[in-house]
Amino acid sequence: EKERLDALYICVPPFAHKDQEVLACRKKIPFFVEKPVALSVEKAREVEKAVKKSGVITSVGYVLRYMDIVEKSEKVLGGKPLGLITGSYFGVVPATNWIIKKKQSGGQLVEQATHIVNLMLHFGGEVTEVSSRAFSGLIKKRIPGYEVEDASTTIIKFKNGTIGNITCTWMSFGFNSSLDLVADSLEIKWEPITTMQVITQEKKEIYNVSNDFAFAEHRAFVDAVKSGTKGRILSDYSDGARTLEVTLAALKSMETGETVKIIRTT
Incomplete structure (x- = not known):
């Protein structure tokens, strides 16, 4: 009420999303929000409706979308249909x-592996159904109060017929994530996630991420706020809500x- 805000960053844990986004919409304040955008589909749809009504510019923190190998992969695919997407x-x-509390984080897939799910949806399109299984019981023996899954594997069916799966675990060590895009006679593998391998019968080509994608994410949001248009924002609130629906399913x-x-109803 005291200040005129040009933009707002909402960087809170998943369970702390209350009315910040709706208030921003009422005040016509563009906002950047961290992923996941909520912990319930109902809340995400409420905010999405407010965003559309107000017309405010939004951006969601799916930073991997700003890696230059995303566009490189799109060019290599050249519109070829994908049969399989794995992550x-x-x-x-x-x-x-808070991340080990189910009601506060939603678990590994909802809170962290959502980055990979978002990429899978970017390349695969709309999802019609998911089937997921989890394993639990080991981590809680060494971490008191641990409530979420130790590991999970999820099968994803896309509307266009493509199938996909993502496997996650916190039982490992260090950190490693991957994405694999498979078309007829063509595989694009990101492993580690910042290294892109283009594999055909004839050859294998390797490309490493060469841009500061974290900077690019925020540069896109700031430029969009200044111009009053979406500009180079690659993941807006609707994109974040769509990803949340898949992980919560x-x-x-x-x-x-x-x-x-x-x-999807919106």
């Missing part, structure tokens, strides 16, 4: 107390053991 996210439990599938269908 992985391996590492150790982050040293953050996977979480529901882990809990019920059933395939969960996804129907």
Whole structure:
């Protein structure tokens, strides 16, 4: 109320998303929000509706979308249909107390591996259903209060017929994530995530990320705020909400053991 804000950064843990985004919309303040954008589909849809009504510029912190190998991969594919998209996210439990609480983080897939899911959706398009299974029981023996999955694997069905899967665990060490795009007679493998391999029957070419993608993410948002247009923002609130719906559907599938269908209503 005291200041006229040019833009707002909402960088809070998943459970702390209350009315910050809706208030920003009411005040017509462009905002950047960290992923995941919420912990419920209902909340994300409420904010998405407010964003569309207000017309404010938004950006979501899916920083990997700004790696230059994303555009390079698109050019290599050249519109070829993908048959398979796979992803992985391996590492150790982050040293953050709220991330091990299910109601505060949603778990590894929802809070961290969401980066890889977002990339999978970027290349694969709309998702119609997911089926996910989780393993638990080992990590809680060494970390008191641990409530989320130790590992998970999720099968994703895209509307265009492409199939995909993502496998995650915090039982590993260090950090390693990957993405694999498979078309007919062509594979584009990102492993580690910042190294792109183009594999055909004839040859293998390797490209490393060459841009400061974290800077590019924020540069795009600031430039969009200054220009009043979306500009070079690659993941807006609707994109973040779409990713959340997929990861929460996977979480529901882990809990019920059933395939969960996804129907976007906005």
